[in-house]
Amino acid sequence: MAIPHAISGEIVDILGADGNLPTAKSFALFKSAQLEVMRVVLPAGKAFPPHRVAGEITLQCLHGTLDVSVDGQSQLLRAGQLMRLEGGVLHGLVGVTDASALVTIVLCRV
């Protein structure tokens, strides 16, 4: 699926109209020159395996509880909480409950 164009000033719905998170799909909200923003949906027990990206990341838990492993160390991230990750850090996610997150990745380099 193509990542949507990033139109400045356009409003994007993060949660989707149905609110049915366990069956809703992860999707890219947009990709621009400096940012990539996506909504990640993880039903309970499902994993997003450990990986690295070059730029800084914020992980914002929107619903439920996520287990976030950073360099092999786990923490629980709950709705209303946000975690910043340095670029290049090995990180993975597991849905502790049905959960979703807004993931923002910086694409540029300082």
Place this chain on the structure above:
Amino acid sequence: MAIPHAISGEIVDILGADGNLPTAKSFALFKSAQLEVMRVVLPAGKAFPPHRVAGEITLQCLHGTLDVSVDGQSQLLRAGQLMRLEGGVLHGLVGVTDASALVTIVLCRV
């Protein structure tokens, strides 16, 4: 007030423990090499006057409804919605209701 250090992997509460948005203050969540993230609180009728920042921005409405003006054109941004703004764009916020937003600013240049 000093902006907190950005510690990779540290969990930050976006909403605050009290949940009392009209009286809660805006505050910087962190500033790092590539990102500045803040929670902006606007009681109904209060404004954040039009201004510009160099990097791209995402405005995510957390609670209530915001009137977002972009180059003088207004749109309503409601809880669960996000808007991307190009760097250098003139933008301002008004609380239509008591409202709060998570504001993410990219500090690096492509």
